[in-house]
Amino acid sequence: QVQLVQSGAEVKKPGASVKVSCKASGYTFSDYYTHWVRQAPGQGLEWMGWINPNGGGTNYAQKFQGRVTMTRDTSISTAYMELSSLRSDDTAVYYCARDQCSGSSCPFFDYWGQGTLVTVSS
Amino acid sequence: EIVMTQSPATLSVSPGERATLSCRASQSVSSNLAWYQQKPGQAPRLLIYGASTRATGIPARFSGSGSGTEFTLTISSLQSEDFAVYYCQQYNNWPLYTFGQGTKLEIK
Numbered sequence: 001q002v003q004l005v006q007s008g009a010e011v012k013k014p015g016a017s018v019k020v021s022c023k024a025s026g027y028t029f030s031d032y033y034t035h036w037v038r039q040a041p042g043q044g045l046e047w048m049g050w051i052n053p054n055g056g057g058t059n060y061a062q063k064f065q066g067r068v069t070m071t072r073d074t075s076i077s078t079a080y081m082e083l084s085s086l087r088s089d090d091t092a093v094y095y096c097a098r099d100q101c102s103g104s105s106c107p108f109f110d111y112w113g114q115g116t117l118v119t120v121s122s
Numbered sequence: 123e124i125v126m127t128q129s130p131a132t133l134s135v136s137p138g139e140r141a142t143l144s145c146r147a148s149q150s151v152s153s154n155l156a157w158y159q160q161k162p163g164q165a166p167r168l169l170i171y172g173a174s175t176r177a178t179g180i181p182a183r184f185s186g187s188g189s190g191t192e193f194t195l196t197i198s199s200l201q202s203e204d205f206a207v208y209y210c211q212q213y214n215n216w217p218l219y220t221f222g223q224g225t226k227l228e229i230k
Contacts, residue, residue, distance in 0.1 A: 037166075044209065044221050044222065044223045044224050045158075045166065045209055045211070045221040046221070047211075047218070047219045047220065047221070059217045061217070061218055062218065095165055095166075097165075097166075100168070100171065100177075106171070106213065107213050107219060108156040108168060108171045108211065108213055109156075109158075109166075109168060110168050110177060110178070112165035112166060112167075113165065114165060115165055
């Protein structure tokens with residue numbers, strides 16, 4: 001069965017960086033785009049960007065451009081999201097999610113990781 | 123940026139009754155709209171895409187309709203497990219995909 005398993009919770013100081021991992025199993029990792037979506041405490045969902053594991057192409061929401069980097073390691077079916085220059089308002093649960101469509105981006109998300117809480121606090 | 127507005131913010135309905143949730147886009151998104159369900163402490167779950175197509179494994183009591191700027195998610199006969207927060211998402215406006223702020227469906 002399809003699973004996305006994310007790395008554990010992180011606590012970071014303002015100005016630091018965080019890197020969250022998302023390990024995929026149960027499907028061919030390279031065939032489906034991986035998206036990242038975050039959710040601040042008690043708030044709604046915010047799309048951050050995607051990575052195409054087949055080739056590594058990325059597309060970031062303008063809000064995060066310059067601060068976010070999405071990468072992947074196909075040998076271990078894992079996607080990564082690194083966010084730099086952290087601020088207190090980056091405190092959120094970060095989710096990876098699989099694009100439903102194979103070989104291109106739909107983009108709506110049929111499988112999600114369990115989420116990784118990133119807390120930014122001095 | 124396309125702004126998605128969901129109404130109401132909270133909807134109180136009794137089990138067995140029908141629930142109707144609305145989502146409005148600030149400009150046309152054609153039929154490029156999805157609905158998700160989220161329970162406390164869990165990741166969202168895809169319910170509907172293409173405005174009206176149920177995702178795999180989603181019960182028939184969930185249905186979506188609409189196009190352009192006005193969309194509706196209907197749950198025909200509420201079960202206890204349906205009480206959750208529901209989000210709409212537009213994916214028409216590449217490369218920025220936006221969500222609504224959510225509707226909390228609570229037990230009346």
